Amino acid sequence: MTSWTISQVAEKSGLSAHTLRWYERIGLLDRVERGPDGRRRYSEADLEWVVLLNNLRTTGMRVRDMQRYAELVRSGGGEAERMDLLEQHRELVLQSLAQQEACLRVLDRKIKTYRRRQSETQAGPEPASTEGAAAECAPPTLVT
Amino acid sequence: MTSWTISQVAEKSGLSAHTLRWYERIGLLDRVERGPDGRRRYSEADLEWVVLLNNLRTTGMRVRDMQRYAELVRSGGGEAERMDLLEQHRELVLQSLAQQEACLRVLDRKIKTYRRRQSETQAGPEPASTEGAAAECAPPTLVT
DNA sequence: CATTGCGTTAGAGCGCGCTCTAACACCTAG
DNA sequence: CTAGGTGTTAGAGCGCGCTCTAACGCAATG
Secondary structure: OOEEOHHHHHHHHOOOHHHHHHHHHOOOOOOOOEOOOOOEOEEHHHHHHHHHHHHHHHOOOOHHHHHHHHHHHHOOOOHHHHHHHHHHHHHHHHHHHHHHHHHHHHHHHHHHHHHHHHHHHHHOOOOOOOOOOOOOOOOOOOOO | OOEEOHHHHHHHHOOOHHHHHHHHHOOOOOOOOEOOOOOEOEEHHHHHHHHHHHHHHHOOOOHHHHHHHHHHHHOOOOHHHHHHHHHHHHHHHHHHHHHHHHHHHHHHHHHHHHHHHHHHHHHOOOOOOOOOOOOOOOOOOOOO
């Protein structure tokens, strides 16, 4: 088997068949080859490309930027430019990951604080419900 | 200064004034106190809550879920439930981070491969432009 | 033969999270 | 007294990324 149906590619890539067709329509994929019955037959290369697209999306690249990238690939040249695009994206992903990790740490602190208070409360009377005040935590964008 | 204007809170939290008003409208914040001129005066607690909201959003919590959380806080009780919600969210964030990191590693590999090929090309003739095939990389959802 | 299932197309629709607008109110500076 | 800046409200609008629909084709099955 050297080519795949759309539902096979959907399953393998995690994208829906709808999305695969849509990606093709908007130029993220070159026109995929059709069989004699008019149905798409994805090549191995198509599949790999789809998987790459999914990687880019999963890391938050915009569809518009994937289109630019696809356009560069399609036009054959501009390898350096393509790599710049990828590396630029890489930087953004790193930033975004760092940001999320920072926020996660803050949430962790909050959960811990809460759990601690909860066990104290278990041994004592009402915790005076000083809630609404809620978040004694470090900011993502820096507070005060 | 024990209270803040909307633009101050906007700057400190990273959310726009528009968004702050909208968050209040949809119940993510309790009604913020107004000064004699009808303008919002955010308390320290308000600010901290806004910052928490921003943390939750940054880590990808849906507005709908933040509303549920806010509702729990508003109703005073349900601390355990609240913590469950946070811990559940924590798990999702961890998953999402792992996924993104995996995709990032794949991109890194691709960039490296590309750069290697590029330097080879520099020393040799045309690289036979076997492109379009593009992505020889591991899948996010597992391939084949 | 009719049904079932999978595919095709172009285009409409949707959920999300803002973001902007219009019309108005107030305060301060020049 | 005007003009500018900052705020208020309710509601409309928007960009994104799908996701679904309608109408149809084709092949295999009972």
